[in-house]
Amino acid sequence: MAPPPAEVHLSVPETGESSAFPVETPCFPITHIVLAGTENFPHWLPFRRVAQQGENHCLGDKGISQLITQLQDQLINHGYVTSRVLAPRQDLRTQTLKLVMIPGKIRHIRYTPDSGNYIQRITPFPAREGKLLDLRDIEQGLENLQRFPTVQAEMNIVPAAQPGESDIVLDWRQSRHWRIATYLDDTGSKSTGRYQGGLTFFLDNPLALSDLFYLSEGRDIHSSAGKGSQNDTLYYSLPFGYWMASVTASHYDYTQTIAGLNQAIQYRGKSQNLAVQLSRVLHRNADQKTLLNGEIYRRASRNFIDNTEIDVQRRETAGWKLGLSHQHYIGNATLDARVTYQQGMRWFGAQPAPEEYRNEGTALPKITQFSATLAGPLTLFSQPFSYQTQYLRQISASPLTPQDRFSIGGRWTVRGFDGELTLSADRGWYSRNELDWQTPLKGQSLYLAMDYGEVGGRGSDALLGKHLAGSALGWRGNLKGVSYDLFVGVPLSKPAGFQTSPVTAGFNLYWQY
Incomplete structure (x- = not known):
């Protein structure tokens, strides 16, 4: 639910001096x-x-x-x-x-008289008085200062009295310190409630440090008795120079009722997740940015039948992740690539998984994921289009529990499938591809999606098959402040016996103030 970070790239005039020196007289x-x-x-x-x-x-x-x-x-x-x-x-x-x-140095960093006063410069802005004036420091600082849609930040470099010195003059304004957002979609399952809705309350810059806090609550909508779900998320993040620290805590409950021999049986579960993350921008220039990301996490889940806990399904895991991400502007296109390694540990009371005793899984997974996304505009038949292609692969050096396995089949992986049944194994990959037509209607676009995915490794031999292919046709846009995505998908290729709807329709609605 955290908004994507602002991207600031300040341009400088390009030069094209020849390396050959002219023949001159005198020389x-x-x-x-x-x-x-x-x-x-x-x-x-x-x-x-x-x-x-x-x-x-x-x-x-x-x-x-x-x-x-x-x-x-x-x-x-x-x-x-x-x-x-x-x-x-x-x-x-x-x-x-x-x-x-x-050397061109910074004499003072100051705000304009019209700027808001509820902001501290030291934490979010990496540039320092008396240091070299580096445009990359200013870009990073502006990204930190304008993380929210409620904030506008601009910068000017003005000469100081002494040669080689300059002042950085910032104009920072915040319209308000809070936002609310609500959503409605059909991303749930039939067993716990197809329709989901929620409300998110944001605090932008609550401590005057360009920090962000939000609380999100969601649940099923109009589900029948005996089934439902509820989720809560707390998030806080704080930028300091080229660093970003964040903490996320979430809780999820679900209930479903299945028919028993003599009476209905209630199946209930709950889970908690806590993650602390730290990231650092390692390098940036006019066209590229590279980040290092670290995370420590703890997860716990429990399941019950008629209020009696199922001990073999209790999970308490912990571990760390380390990731490297790179963004590269190539002409009008943008390439985002990422590699992440996850290692499970016996931290914070983590317990062995029941599968470990049969060598069918472990609470100490070693998982590597690679992802790449290429997106950009193009013109077809004199019409404005855009494209996006995404690739994600997971490999594992250890047998995985169901929670860590790679799954395909649904709107977040291979579209065209209803998500009630998936293919899941230790390894796998998928490719998601979209062609988007920017229609003459402002802010409205029609898109075609074609996706393909495979799973493999331990656990795949017992599956009905190892691949899925699907497509979707959708309409997305914004109308009177409501962002929406409506789509219809169909499976193109699936294993024999793989049960899914022949046509899958879905929607996402989102409103923010």
């Missing part, structure tokens, strides 16, 4: 180029390699200016937009050219 033969001031910048920047291009050339005014421009481009491309390269007065008859790199 001076240069055998050595000295760069002063490089200690003010990261050591991995290729200033020396660029400067060496001018050695063993006869350089005049244009050639020296071209070399300075090439070094200046390196500064700008790496975000140091206020730093400069200068050539001091010198005698070039020594065949040595000296260039000085002047």
Whole structure:
């Protein structure tokens, strides 16, 4: 339920200087180029390699200016937009050219007089007074400051009194500190209630740290007696510079009634989940961003028949996850890739799984997942379209319990299936593909989806089959503040005997204020 983070990429003018130096008269033969001031910048920047291009050339005014421009481009491309390269007065008859790199630093970071006053700059903004002005620090800070739809943030860089110094002037405004959202969909199961609804209450920036808190409650809608479900989620996140910390706690209950020999039997279950996450932006530039994500989790679940607990179904697990994600803008397209490793541990009272005694599963799973999504616009028949293709694969070095297995069949994996029955095993993959037509109706689009998935590894031999293929035709958009997605799906390929509806219709409605 957390909103996707804002993406800020500040552009700089592109340059296309030729690396060939012009033939000039007069010119001076240069055998050595000295760069002063490089200690003010990261050591991995290729200033020396660029400067060496001018050695063993006869350089005049244009050639020296071209070399300075090439070094200046390196500064700008790496975000140091206020730093400069200068050539001091010198005698070039020594065949040595000296260039000085002047660091552009931040004098003050301040807000405009019209900005709101309920915000702390130190925590969300990684740029610091007295440090190098790095455009990437400013991008990250703006992303942190405008995490919410209730906030608008803008930035200007203005010259200070001293050469090489600049002020960062922020204009930050928050319209209100709260939001509410409600949803209605048919994502539930027949046994616990097909129709689901819920309400979410958001607090944006409650501690003036660009932090976020929300409480979400959901349940089944108009289910018959003897079945139902309820879920609650608490979430809090806090950015600090290039870091983000968050904690999520959730609780889920369900009830279903099945026919017994002499009377109805009530089957009930409940589960709790707690996850603490920490992420760090490792690298970012104008086109790419790479993040490292870590998580520690604890999960517990219990099931009951007529208020008597089923001991063999009790689960108490814990562990950690480590992930690396990368976002890359390629022209008008966006590539998002991620790899995640999960390791179960005997932490926080975690207990062995009953399957461990038969070597049919473990509460200490070792799971690796790979995912990639490519999305972008395109034009077909003079009409605006967009596409999205997603790939997800799971592999495991250990036998898994049902909770950790890879499943396909349903609106979140392979569309066209009602989700009442799935294929599940230790390993698997799926590909989801969409073509979206932006209709002449503002904010309305028609899309076609084609999905395919397979499962394999332990547990797959006992299945009816190992693959599913399906498609869906849908309409999504926004009308008077209500976002919606309506679709109809059909299975294209499934194993013999795999029971599912021949046509599956579904909807999602979401409103936020």
